[in-house]
Amino acid sequence: MEDSAMSEVVTEAVKVMNEKDTSGFDGTAKFDVEDEGCFMVDSSGAREGDEAADVTLKADADTFKSILDGDLDPTSAFMSGKLAIEGDMGKAMQLAQVLS
Known part of the structure; x- marks a missing residue:
């Protein structure tokens, strides 16, 4: 597996997030x-990367796709266990507003 190559899923998510x-x-x-x-993701948009952040959201590709497409509410995903959040919950809530 190439270390520098990001998956098509991540590349597409960055594109959608930048919209x-x-x-x-x-x-x-x-x-x-x-x-x-x-x-x-920050105030200037989205980019591929794996750095320290205020909040980390973890989920499978299907869950993130549903959230980014607007088919799944981030709060619902978290409550149902499909989305794990680590770090600053205030930032997570602020981000949920951006995503919806």
């Missing part, structure tokens, strides 16, 4: 897509 207005999010978030890789 959203993240300017209201004043932290950093890491999305850890199970078996696919990671991407970062």
Whole structure:
């Protein structure tokens, strides 16, 4: 497995996320897509990466896709156990507003 190559799932998620207005999010978030890789989101948008963040969201590719497509509410995903959140819950809630 190539270390530098990000999956198509992560590349597509970054593209979709960059179509959203993240300017209201004043932290950093890491999305850890199970078996696919990671991407970062902050007020300037999304990019592929795996760095320290205020909040880390972990889920499988299908869950993230549903959230990014607007088919699944991030809060519902968390409550049902499909989405794990580590770190600053306040930033997670702020990010949920950006995603919805």
